Amino acid sequence: MLSKAEGSAGSRRALTGSEREVLRRIDPGTRALVIASVMLVLVLCSLLPWVRGAAGWEVLMGQADPALKIGLLPRLFAINSTIVGIGLSALALITRRWIFAFLAGLAGVVVTFEGVIAIWSRQTSGAEGPSIGLLLAVACMAVLAVQWMRIVWSRS
Template structure:
């Protein structure tokens, strides 16, 4: 009786965990590229970390969407992604994937808002950051759906 309870508990524990395998390396590299993107220009001459911290030139009229994308990509792309890689919990990986999908769409809208603003357009850092979020979303969802 005691061994059955132990086996049930062990089985539940195995089902709660993920094994990202080689995708963990891909995710880690993309997260590093996301950090590097914050050093590149996002809007005009303003780097991503300027947009994130609100220190960009007010004359650029960056607006809410690029700043919101910067904040959420840091939280979802780096924070939740690192937490999911460290804990290897299915729930955290699912949240990281779901958040990455939402933030990737948010980034696409941020690029669109910069293209239609009549001000400085999106920089290479913003475009690369959106691509990083798309890759992270795909990788996390592939891990989540591969669970036995």
């Protein structure tokens, strides 16, 4: 038979565990719809041209025409925006874990800056500049980063 002290200590441990579980979860609310919509636009950006006639998926897969001299930065942005913008954002929406939302927001900020540098590299290369797909993909990553950081900060 448990004494009152042992019983209340066990209840406190159980309560503390459930409190920790609540703190680990997020509720994105209506922002989930915004995030999912922006993720869809990010997927559609891969069909649009990023550099002259090279679509985003061609840049991502490294199948763009070598004559375009796309370079490393747009390809790196394509890879990271797919991983973070689609993969990590989907994981955060599905699991609703604070840590995944934090990682999606933080990585989204980094990938957004990476995209801005990719645009800059295309503009200063002397070759063909960035097209609408690359510009829209960077804007999508910026919106995703802001939305995830707002969700993360609302829990702090």
